[in-house]
Amino acid sequence: MARGQATILFRIYRSKNNVSRVGALSSNQCFHSAGRCDKWVLEKNQFGLTFDGRKREFSASLIDTVRFHLPSGNTRFIEFKARPFCSSVGNEGLVNNGIATKPKVEDVEQESGVNFVQGGEEDKVEVLDDYFDGSVISDSTMVESVHKNSNAVDSNQSARFLHLSTRDPVEAFGELRSTEKGAKINRSDFEVLREVFRFFSNSGWAANQALAVYIGKSFFPTAAGKFRSYFIKKCPDDVAQYLVWLGPSDDAVKFLFPIFVEFCIEEFPDEIKRFRAMIESADLTKPHTWFPFARVMKRKIIYHCGPTNSGKTYNALQRFMEAKKGIYCSPLRLLAMEVFDKVNALGVYCSLLTGQEKKLVPFSNHIACTVEMVSTDEMYDVAVIDEIQMMSDACRGYAWTRALLGLMADEIHLCGDPSVLDVVRKICSETGDELHEQHYERFKPLVVEAKTLLGDLRNVRSGDCVVAFSRREIFEVKMAIEKHTNHRCCVIYGALPPETRRQQANLFNDQDNEFDVLVASDAVGMGLNLNIRRVVFYSLSKYNGDKIIPVPGSQVKQIAGRAGRRGSIYPDGLTTTLNLDDLDYLIECLKQPFEVVKKVGLFPFFEQVELFAGQLSNYTFCQLLEKFGENCRLDGSYFLCRHDHIKKVANMLEKVQGLSLEDRFNFCFAPVNIRDPKAMYHLLRFASSYSKNAPVSIAMGMPKGSAKNDAELLDLETKHQVLSMYLWLSHQFKEEVFPYAKKAEAMATDIAELLGQSLTNANWKPESRQAGKPKLHQQREDGYDRPRSLIKSYENSMQTSGNCQSIERSRREAHLLLTIQVQTLPPVSVNDFLVQKMGL
Numbered sequence: 140m141a142r143g144q145a146t147i148l149f150r151i152y153r154s155k156n157n158v159s160r161v162g163a164l165s166s167n168q169c170f171h172s173a174g175r176c177d178k179w180v181l182e183k184n185q186f187g188l189t190f191d192g193r194k195r196e197f198s199a200s201l202i203d204t205v206r207f208h209l210p211s212g213n214t215r216f217i218e219f220k221a222r223p224f225c226s227s228v229g230n231e232g233l234v235n236n237g238i239a240t241k242p243k244v245e246d247v248e249q250e251s252g253v254n255f256v257q258g259g260e261e262d263k264v265e266v267l268d269d270y271f272d273g274s275v276i277s278d279s280t281m282v283e284s285v286h287k288n289s290n291a292v293d294s295n296q297s298a299r300f301l302h303l304s305t306r307d308p309v310e311a312f313g314e315l316r317s318t319e320k321g322a323k324i325n326r327s328d329f330e331v332l333r334e335v336f337r338f339f340s341n342s343g344w345a346a347n348q349a350l351a352v353y354i355g356k357s358f359f360p361t362a363a364g365k366f367r368s369y370f371i372k373k374c375p376d377d378v379a380q381y382l383v384w385l386g387p388s389d390d391a392v393k394f395l396f397p398i399f400v401e402f403c404i405e406e407f408p409d410e411i412k413r414f415r416a417m418i419e420s421a422d423l424t425k426p427h428t429w430f431p432f433a434r435v436m437k438r439k440i441i442y443h444c445g446p447t448n449s450g451k452t453y454n455a456l457q458r459f460m461e462a463k464k465g466i467y468c469s470p471l472r473l474l475a476m477e478v479f480d481k482v483n484a485l486g487v488y489c490s491l492l493t494g495q496e497k498k499l500v501p502f503s504n505h506i507a508c509t510v511e512m513v514s515t516d517e518m519y520d521v522a523v524i525d526e527i528q529m530m531s532d533a534c535r536g537y538a539w540t541r542a543l544l545g546l547m548a549d550e551i552h553l554c555g556d557p558s559v560l561d562v563v564r565k566i567c568s569e570t571g572d573e574l575h576e577q578h579y580e581r582f583k584p585l586v587v588e589a590k591t592l593l594g595d596l597r598n599v600r601s602g603d604c605v606v607a608f609s610r611r612e613i614f615e616v617k618m619a620i621e622k623h624t625n626h627r628c629c630v631i632y633g634a635l636p637p638e639t640r641r642q643q644a645n646l647f648n649d650q651d652n653e654f655d656v657l658v659a660s661d662a663v664g665m666g667l668n669l670n671i672r673r674v675v676f677y678s679l680s681k682y683n684g685d686k687i688i689p690v691p692g693s694q695v696k697q698i699a700g701r702a703g704r705r706g707s708i709y710p711d712g713l714t715t716t717l718n719l720d721d722l723d724y725l726i727e728c729l730k731q732p733f734e735v736v737k738k739v740g741l742f743p744f745f746e747q748v749e750l751f752a753g754q755l756s757n758y759t760f761c762q763l764l765e766k767f768g769e770n771c772r773l774d775g776s777y778f779l780c781r782h783d784h785i786k787k788v789a790n791m792l793e794k795v796q797g798l799s800l801e802d803r804f805n806f807c808f809a810p811v812n813i814r815d816p817k818a819m820y821h822l823l824r825f826a827s828s829y830s831k832n833a834p835v836s837i838a839m840g841m842p843k844g845s846a847k848n849d850a851e852l853l854d855l856e857t858k859h860q861v862l863s864m865y866l867w868l869s870h871q872f873k874e875e876v877f878p879y880a881k882k883a884e885a886m887a888t889d890i891a892e893l894l895g896q897s898l899t900n901a902n903w904k905p906e907s908r909q910a911g912k913p914k915l916h917q918q919r920e921d922g923y924d925r926p927r928s929l930i931k932s933y934e935n936s937m938q939t940s941g942n943c944q945s946i947e948r949s950r951r952e953a954h955l956l957l958t959i960q961v962q963t964l965p966p967v968s969v970n971d972f973l974v975q976k977m978g979l
């Protein structure tokens with residue numbers, strides 16, 4: 140069933156003249172034999188319709204049953220036949236197609252007390268006279284409702300054309316078809332008619348509606364052009380006059396559209412068939428039906444729902460360890476490794492499975508894996524899906540959705556914040572699984588320190604974690620703290636291998652050394668248990684790969700929640716900001732209730748993309764993905780995950796000949812930083828060798844020692860990422876083609892170690908991996924970039940200019956300003972690099 144805003148086309152037939160009836164309906168008008176109503180819209184989120192012609196409401200609770208609410212309060216039904224193109228087009232695109240299921244006439248009769256007469260090709264509907272209150276909907280009142288402001292001439296005209304406006308389009312088209320030659324049209328009327336058809340061709344409404352009859356958007360202008368020629372050639376005089384009277388207007392479009400549909404059905408059966416097949420092959424509706432084996436099971440789902448540091452994962456893992464056979468699905472490799480270690484240490488044999496590594500422990504019945512690696516073919520007693528709110532992640536959400544829908548486990552424990560609780564409830568009602576909710580409270584409340592660090596990193600104390608949102612800032616902060624205080628800093632950020640992050644975390648957690656401050660990015664926000672006393676936000680804006688945005692509230696909560704973990708040496712958590720200016724935003728974020736997520740991510744399996752590809756020829760893989768995105772159909776609780784990253788890789792690999800569609804699909808999921816030209820170059824090289832069926836070499840030297848400057852550190856990071864990519868590919872493809880996996884593993888371990896050593900000694904100025912990455916803050920003489928609150932600065936400037944906007948608006952505008960700044964910077968030149976390296 141379609142949800143969301145939608146448009147429905149129907150037709151009601153009737154057998155007697157003395158009853159009210161509907162001729163043809165569209166989203167915002169209703170042709171009625173008694174006149175035309177001016178409003179016809181769907182009620183929110185369901186097939187409810189509101190007819191607003193005479194302030195009488197009636198609504199349809201079923202797609203082909205209209206329920207009238209009469210003044211007396213009686214509720215009656217009138218049945219109408221849904222047209223073959225009965226369909227709905229929603230915000231998300233085509234959401235429902237095909238012929239609506241028609242309720243049995245007897246059912247409707249029984250409920251409504253209305254007699255229906257069936258006959259001929261179309262169903263005829265007869266409505267008892269007392270069903271409509273003649274005084275409510277009469278011919279004259281309906282005409283008034285259409286042309287509320289019309290004068291007497293207009294009334295006459297509309298009465299003159301009434302028979303046309305309410306005419307059955309099949310009949311109207313039949314008449315056109317049987318006409319050899321249309322009426323003679325004078326020049327000025329001809330010009331108006333041309334304008335009318337131009338208006339029709341440019342109508343977004345008509346193009347959208349046409350999707351419902353499988354006239355694709357790209358074909359619509361051609362179909363509309365042919366329709367124009369056909370129509371003008373055969374147009375009877377009264378119809379031409381009517382259109383001239385209507386002029387280029389929405390009314391004219393809505394008059395023409397049903398006739399256009401008849402024309403298309405007759406003229407373009409092949410195009411319609413082709414587009415229909417394409418739309419159907421991009422069908423991502425009803426994803427719960429994709430996993431029939433999981434559907435056969437009656438699964439028990441336990442949602443451990445609560446804020447950070449409330450024991451959700453701990454409790455789920457207790458059940459996992461008790462089970463005969465269990466699987467733990469982690470959002471990060473690091474967390475999977477942590478569970479693997481913890482569980483084995485407690486005597487439960489557990490294997491590890493991530494994209495990069497398979498550590499099979501003999502006799503183990505338990506697996507800790509990353510969520511993308513979870514098998515939906517194996518049976519388990521207990522499964523744990525950690526950080527379930529990631530279902531709504533714009534890029535990776537599909538992996539959580541797949542795990543929830545497809546896991547074959549008797550008991551599935553979901554751990555996460557409450558944001559996806561509603562969606563999970565809905566999914567469970569669709570899958571028929573039994574949902575149990577366990578709500579948690581934070582062990583200790585998080586306290587905000589109102590004093591802040593007063594803009595001075597010298598106020599950092601032992602046990603602090605300073606959070607910054609770029610690699611550059613992380614190193615600047617580390618350098619400043621180590622230069623101006625006696626503290627030593629560990630660092631954790633996304634580009635570091637999990638082993639190095641863990642080494643840094645251990646160094647920080649260990650009380651017997653001088654490393655008592657942690658400087659970290661948002662990579663610290665998920666799952667890690669660290670001895671943090673206070674989380675200090677260095678800034679609260681971050682670059683999201685596209686523009687600078689304020690850090691979303693949910694993420695701020697998650698990161699701040701790292702302070703004062705149960706079991707750590709600082710069980711009371713504190714959080715604050717470096718600058719006083721940012722404090723309000725921090726408090727605002729922490730106070731915000733968890734947002735209620737309405738949609739979760741989906742992404743097609745290879746088989747679905749392959750089916751879709753079968754409908755299109757001469758398309759590159761990247762174009763295929765684009766087309767899939769444009770045409771795919773989704774139910775209201777799902778969105779298609781962002782795939783810009785995949786498209787970028789697909790585009791680069793376009794030049795590699797000899798890769799099958801499946802190879803391309805798999806290569807596109809390889810873990811590569813698309814903003815790192817060196818990493819992209821190696822991926823291209825791996826794919827080129829693979830396509831020639833030649834053994835893929837690592838072709839990368841081992842660094843001699845730990846990094847002595849930032850360029851060397853960046854090089855180590857990239858080298859590790861390339862090795863990690865090699866290992867990932869070796870698990871995806873045949874091992875013979877990636878014969879150096881063992882060597883890559885050893886090299887990766889050594890590099891992770893070198894990275895750890897390098898970070899311990901690092902005291903240099905950071906370089907940027909990206910030439911164009913924006914530098915936000917002014918450099919201070921004392922060696923670190925002191926961040927100013929950009930949001931605040933903008934608010935201040937607005938206030939000093941006497942323009943006191945609301946904070947929310949200022950914020951939005953500040954982001955806009957920043958976005959513009961970022962967009963004007965030169966893009967990273969991956970291509971230039973490839974041209975040099977590959978001669979491409």
Ligand SMILES: Nc1ncnc2c1ncn2[C@@H]1O[C@H](COP(=O)(O)OP(=O)(O)OP(=O)(O)O)[C@@H](O)[C@H]1O
Nearest residue numbers: 446447448449450451452453454666668704705706
């Ligand atoms: N009942 C318990 N007994 C002992 N330690 C516990 C218990 N519950 C939780 N802990 C410890 O408290 C810390 C936080 O628990 P846990 O990781 O389960 O929180 P969480 O709610 O999953 O947090 P997050 O949302 O950050 O993942 C962990 O170190 C965990 O081992």
Ligand SMILES: [Mg+2]
Nearest residue numbers: 451452554666
């Ligand atoms: Mg947890």
